[in-house]
Amino acid sequence: MIAEWSAPRWAPPSPDRAVIDIGSNTVRLVVYSGAQRAPDVWLNEKVAARLGRDLADTGRISDKAADMALVALRRFGALLSGLGVRQVEVVATAAARDATNGGEFLDKVRALGLEPRLLTGEEEARASACGVISAFPGAHGVVADLGGGSLELVSIEGEQAHQGVSLPLGTLRLGALRKRGAGPFKDTVHQALAQEGWAAAHPGPLYMVGGTWRAFARFAMQLLGHPLHDPHGLEMGVEEADRIARDLVRADPAKLKEDADLPTMRAVSLPDAAALLRVMLAELQPTALVFSSWGLREGLLHQKLPPLARRQDPLLVGVSHFTAPRGGSISRAATIAGWTADVARGEGAYSERLRLAAIMLALAAARLEPNIRSRHARDWALEKRWIGLDMGGRARLAAALVGACDKPALPPELLALADEPLLREALGWGLAVRLCRRLGGGSRLSLAGSALRVRDGKLVLWFDPSQADLVADTVRADLATLAKWLGMSPEIVVGEKVAALPI
Known part of the structure; x- marks a missing residue:
């Protein structure tokens, strides 16, 4: 199983792949580096061109x-050339798909030396779903990707995207629909969703994708006094x-911008x-909402992964890629995980993968200055x-x-995110890692000549006499x-065989 978790041997990162997303609201370039299964963002740049803003009025x-x-896009091409990135996927979505002059616009994009692929509504929905599947292994429910021109819905289960649809309910269209009145707006959205009965019949949460x-x-987190800032993984x-x-x-956008610090x-x-969400909740009746920062662009990358890479644990791949150059290799962490296993009271694979990730991060943190x-x-x-x-x-x-680096006390902000028994167990993991490092710097010789037993x-x-x-x-x-x-x-024993310790 460790082999499936392992990231490639660390090397200095360099950007090697990119996605250009020509959307209805924004035109965005994201350049990636790092492990295939858990890529790092090297560069993320967007321009709010709002290609779809006039579609409702002019169709163009x-x-x-x-x-x-x-x-x-001309600048994006120059950036990619300068960075030497050759694996580039350029996709266009609802605005170019629906506009009467969409084909003419894409011809101009091709004249820049780029090769845009016009996604169908179903392809766009499936790519977004693959982004969620990649970010939340085992996810099941319905992905709701809200863009400027459309709302994509797609059911996911068993690491696969199933039924999907693209509806003309993007943010650039909703304003005109709401001007007709609350009743007609609700009826329009209800009719669009009712035609996709599979979405309401598919159990599980709504996975919310889109800016x-x-x-x-983020607004809800501020309102509720949530201790974190990044909404990825938030369940509501x-x-x-x-x-x-x-x-x-009924909120005033100007006041929202000022009070909630929103763009x-x-x-x-x-x-x-x-307003759209309220109708969706009533119509689709999900069990919860889960917010994902991964969507279409990450889904496009996921679709190209070889089967072995898809089976890797994204948390352990991402953490090991981050910690390896900082002294926290996954092989060293696995050795310490074995040495501390007797005090790990958690059950199941989820606790063990968290414990392994925590050990890697603790080893990397130990390389930082104490202050x-x-x-x-x-923050890590x-x-x-x-x-x-998840949170x-x-x-x-x-x-x-905290256990590995600080005083053994649970910060109050953590108690708002997880049950205290689970937090106490995890803090114990950290204290065990601290003991392991104190014992012999975490060296293999010190671990081979000692054991920690309950x-x-x-x-x-226990210590072998040689240690x-x-x-x-x-x-x-x-x-x-x-x-x-x-x-x-506590008790320290020197000299007896570890197997002879009383149970």
């Missing part, structure tokens, strides 16, 4: 919007989401999106955008790093701290 991409997009949904999530109850949406429907484009579209170690470790766990990890998992990682209510640290010189007051102190946290008494 305006000359002004097209010119703005082409200027941006406007993320703006909704349906009643709470509907209550927030009900208030947002103008998102502040303008948020009340319309909230910045705790702060950076906290809670704010860095790990894939394949509760982030809190458990943070608790483990025996008859005692936490026993007896490692016993010190600092080791005794860390053993006592871990034992106290676990509700045991």
Whole structure:
């Protein structure tokens, strides 16, 4: 299983692939580096050309919007040339698909030396779904990707995208629909969703993809005093989401921009999106909302992955790629995970993958100066955008790093994200890693000549006589701290065979 988790041997990162997304609201370039299964963003640049802003009135991409997009695309081409990135996928979505002059616009894009692929509505929906599948292994439910020109819905289950549809309910169209009145707006959305009965029949949460949904999530996090800032992985109850949406429907965009610190484009579209969301919740009846920062672009990358790479654990691949150059290789972490296994009380693969990720991060954090170690470790766990990890998992990682780097006490912000027993267990992982490092710097020789065992209510640290010189007051102190946290008494044994310790 470790082989499936492992990232490639570390080498200095360089950008090697990119996606250009010609959307109805924005034209965006994202350049990636790093592991295939958990890519890092090297460069992310967008221009709000709003290609779809006049579709409802004229059916065309305006000359002004097209010119703005082409200027941006010309720059993107120059950036890619300078970076030496040759694996580039260029896709166009609803605006180019629906506009009467969409083909003419794409010809101008080709004249720049780019090769745009016009996605069908179903292809766009499936790509977005693959982004969610990549970010949330085992996800099941319905993906709702809200763009400027369209709303994509697609059911996912068993690591596969199933039924999908693209509806003309993008943020650039919603304003005109709402001007007809609340009743006609609700009827229009209801009729569009009712025709896709599979979406309501498919159980599970709604996976919310798109910048406007993320703006909704950030607004909700501020309103509720959520301790984190990144909405990726946020799970929200349906009643709470509907209550927030009900208030947002009547919100003033200018006040939203000022009070919630939202970009103008998102502040303008948020009340319309909230009105759409209320009908979606009533019609589709999901079990919850889960917000994803991964969508179409990451889905396009996922679709190209070989089968072996798709089966890798994205959390462990991403963490190992991050920590390997910082002294936290997955092989070293696996050795420490084995040495500390007796005090790991968690059950199942989920706890073990979290524990392995926590050990890698703890090893990397140990290389930081003491005055910045705790702060950076906290941000790595809670704010860095790990894939394949929910908010509760982030809190458990943070608790483990508190144990490894700081005083053994749970920060209140973590208690808002996960149950206390799980956090206490994770903090114990960190204390065990601290003891392991204190013992012999985490060296293989010190680990081979020692063992940590739970025996008859005692936490026993055993040493082979060849390693007896490692016993010190600092080791005794860390053993006592871990034992106290676990509700045991500490004991050090030198010389007996580890198998002979009383059970």
